Amino acid sequence: MQTDSKTIYTPFVRAKDSVWEVMSDVLLALIPCAVISYFAYGEAPLFVMFVAVISAMVGEFIFAGIFLKKWNTLLDGSAIVTAILLAFTLAPFTPWYVVAFGSAMAVIFGKILWGGLGRNMFNPALVGREFMTVFFPLVMTSRTIWYNKDYVNFQDLNIFNFLGNGGFTEYMNSIFFKPSGAIGEYSVLLLVLGGLYLLLRRRISWHIPFGLLVTFFILLQIFAFKDIKFSLGGILLGTLFMATDMPSSASTKMGKLYYGAMIGLVAMLCLLNDVKYEYMSYSILLVNGFVIPINWVFKPKVWGENINLKERVGAGVLLTIGIVATTYALVYLHHFDLVRYLIFAYILIVIGRFSFSKQLH
Known part of the structure; x- marks a missing residue:
């Protein structure tokens, strides 16, 4: 809408x-x-x-x-x-x-x-x-x-032993x-x-799981020379039941494909940078934070309105760069045990946002 x-x-x-x-x-x-x-x-x-x-x-x-x-x-x-x-x-x-x-x-x-x-x-x-x-x-x-x-x-x-x-x-x-x-x-x-x-x-729709899994496993093949350890069950749990959470995911079909692809990319970057256990949590929460600009970049054409394709592509490139840069910042915070301060900041922001909204009403 x-x-x-x-x-x-x-x-x-x-x-x-x-x-x-x-x-x-x-x-x-x-x-x-x-x-x-x-x-x-x-x-x-x-x-x-x-x-x-x-x-x-x-x-x-x-x-x-x-x-x-x-x-x-x-x-x-x-x-x-x-x-x-x-x-x-x-x-x-x-x-x-x-x-x-x-x-x-x-x-x-x-x-x-x-x-x-x-x-x-x-x-x-x-x-x-x-x-x-x-x-x-x-x-x-x-x-x-x-x-x-x-x-x-x-x-x-061993229920498949009959095979x-x-x-x-x-x-x-x-x-x-x-x-x-x-x-x-x-x-x-x-x-x-x-x-x-x-x-x-x-x-759920197929777009987010498709974008996420295809991106993740293509990157897995590209970096096959690395000893990347991950849980297939964890990837699927995050893909099918977490990333597809309706309020926190992208709105449009193309936006969902991109959103899923970015989660797959961020998850792989986390694994490549030795984030062993939090890679799916980090990837989904991080890309959740970019849903508003993702929705803007991939908003559908309104009848009677022309789409500036060059502007959209440029915005998409900048958005991807922003997601990758934020990923590396998060990895840095993770390795120096500073993620706790993100949570503390999150608590203050959410409480402040809620208090402000109550004052407006």
Whole structure:
């Protein structure tokens, strides 16, 4: 929707479907991955999800009521989706109090203080995760939260053995179940099926995943001589369920392709510069911050208006340079343990922005 040459609205739900129906589809797409986490580490990952959901719901009810004067926002289901997505990015043995803190911060600083559902600039689940990383750095980097042999249910689930012996069977078993990494990364196959379900239900479009994955894997081939280690499950979780968050992503088809491509580029630049664990979070949040100029560069032609192609191309080049430069600045801050100050600045800006908007009204 466009009212003038500079105003472009983010494409959150305007159709006949309610927000709850959209969120229900996302939850259905996530349930298989939640179930498979039980086969990996039993009740531990389910407990992480439970704590995240309870904390998000309590935070949503209290703070949406206080700050937005809305006491029924829990009914849209967005707090539950945010909590599950946050839990999917965490280690299976993350302490409950850290999970509760991150989940509450996700809904408060990732959504409510932006004005509520559909107005957030950044993906709320990833905002919550970065709060956890900054305020509980020792816990979030501890090896003990990633593995505990006493909780292991199955080391493998070889359900494709009926295909016979060989490399293809091993590959299929590995993409169906590999209990390593974050909670949401244990099954590449189920992540893909969940993404396909959302595509078929038209809850997401193909443009962002296509732009992201094609860019990332082309760059992976270009830099094949480098020993680049990444999680395919993590890439797919970020691609299908985080980058496609409607309020914080680009609006137009071409804008979405570019937006996805930039996330893939930033993720690869992070990996090439030895950002080992935060590369997907950084890439999505960073490009979230450029959505407004992306929407402007790729805004559709208005009837009766001529497009200055040279100006658009020039703006696109400058935009790409800006994204790359910001990526290297973020990498610098990461290596010198200064990202915490970005979060502190973010807190002040969001609170200040919310207070100012309240004064205007």
